[in-house]
Amino acid sequence: MKLQNFPTPLAPLLALLCRLALGIVFFYAGIEKIIAPGEFAVAIYNYRLLPDWAVNVLAVFLPWLEVFVAAGLITGKCGRGSSLLSALLFLVFATGLTVSLIRGLDISCGCFGASKASINWLYLLRDGGLLIMSIFTLFADRGWSYFIKRD
Amino acid sequence: MKQITEIKENDRAVRFMPVVQEAAIILAAALIFALVFNFLRPSGISLFGFSPAKIASVKPTNIPQITLGEAHDLFLKNKIVFVDARDPFSFEEGHIAGAVNIYPDETALHAAGLKNKLSPETIIVTYCDGPQCPLSKETAQGLQLQGLTGVKVLINGWILWQDAGYPVARGKK
Numbered sequence: 001m002k003l004q005n006f007p008t009p010l011a012p013l014l015a016l017l018c019r020l021a022l023g024i025v026f027f028y029a030g031i032e033k034i035i036a037p038g039e040f041a042v043a044i045y046n047y048r049l050l051p052d053w054a055v056n057v058l059a060v061f062l063p064w065l066e067v068f069v070a071a072g073l074i075t076g077k078c079g080r081g082s083s084l085l086s087a088l089l090f091l092v093f094a095t096g097l098t099v100s101l102i103r104g105l106d107i108s109c110g111c112f113g114a115s116k117a118s119i120n121w122l123y124l125l126r127d128g129g130l131l132i133m134s135i136f137t138l139f140a141d142r143g144w145s146y147f148i149k150r151d
Numbered sequence: 152m153k154q155i156t157e158i159k160e161n162d163r164a165v166r167f168m169p170v171v172q173e174a175a176i177i178l179a180a181a182l183i184f185a186l187v188f189n190f191l192r193p194s195g196i197s198l199f200g201f202s203p204a205k206i207a208s209v210k211p212t213n214i215p216q217i218t219l220g221e222a223h224d225l226f227l228k229n230k231i232v233f234v235d236a237r238d239p240f241s242f243e244e245g246h247i248a249g250a251v252n253i254y255p256d257e258t259a260l261h262a263a264g265l266k267n268k269l270s271p272e273t274i275i276v277t278y279c280d281g282p283q284c285p286l287s288k289e290t291a292q293g294l295q296l297q298g299l300t301g302v303k304v305l306i307n308g309w310i311l312w313q314d315a316g317y318p319v320a321r322g323k324k
Contacts, residue, residue: 034188037194037195038259038297038298045203052203056197056198057198060185060189060196061182063185064185064188065177065181065182068177068180068181068184069177078176078177080169081169081170081171082173082177084171084173084174085177088174138170
């Protein structure tokens with residue numbers, strides 16, 4: 001095995017770093033929610049954006065989607081599909097946050113499982129940053145094979 | 152030149168499709184996995200069973216208290232599960248014999264295991280250190296949110312228990 005295309009050109013390397021960082025964020029977020037699906041369901045409900053019947057379905061599905069996206073981002077298998085989903089997820093989160101902030105809801109984010117802190121505009125900023133990282137990864141990422149050449 | 156741009160455009164369209172396909176595969180895999188996992192785990196939630204009334208009903212913050220005498224009585228009859236709400240280090244240094252260590256943040260993690268320990272006659276009693284310590288109440292509330300009933304608090308439990316000379320244990324278990 002040989003390292004190639006490293007450290008320049010810069011864009012693929014940056015994309016790799018973004019991809020790994022996003023992977024870690026999603027993995028952590030997913031696991032925290034899987035541990036306590038009931039509490040996450042309450043966090044979803046508090047956004048008042050979904051009908052009651054959809055709350056538990058999402059509380060069960062979303063954490064695992066995050067873990068699968070994390071696995072895709074870290075391993076590079078289905079890497080671009082994962083980046084696309086990552087970008088879409090952050091877009092959805094941003095929408096939810098914006099609506100709630102405008103409505104002035106005093107609710108906890110639920111971003112990383114149950115935490116008591118209320119949402120504020122900084123959460124939206126963080127989400128926006130992660131969204132930009134996802135989009136960058138989607139277009140600039142070249143996968144592991146671009147860096148590692150097998151003999 | 153025209154041909155080259157045409158080929159490039161086709162290429163882009165072809166390259167975009169696998170991305171959507173990959174995303175669809177991940178979505179489907181995650182959905183299947185999530186449903187199976189939720190079905191198999193003991194603390195799984197019912198898929199369409201969310202009701203806001205349920206949250207309202209488990210929210211009352213008044214946790215009943217228990218006195219040292221009552222607690223010790225139940226302890227001798229083996230009808231009590233003590234939950235130590237302090238941090239793991241304090242727990243290791245000493246705790247009520249047979250207690251389990253559940254810090255307030257970790258109630259969701261341990262609720263299922265605790266349920267298995269309970270019989271219809273046993274009650275859960277949380278305690279921590281000092282009359283002002285909030286941890287025992289927080290853990291008790293957390294356990295209630297996890298659907299455990301019959302949770303009580305022994306205020307200032309650790310000190311009272313020690314002073315009375317009742318059985319204590321050291322170490323992680």
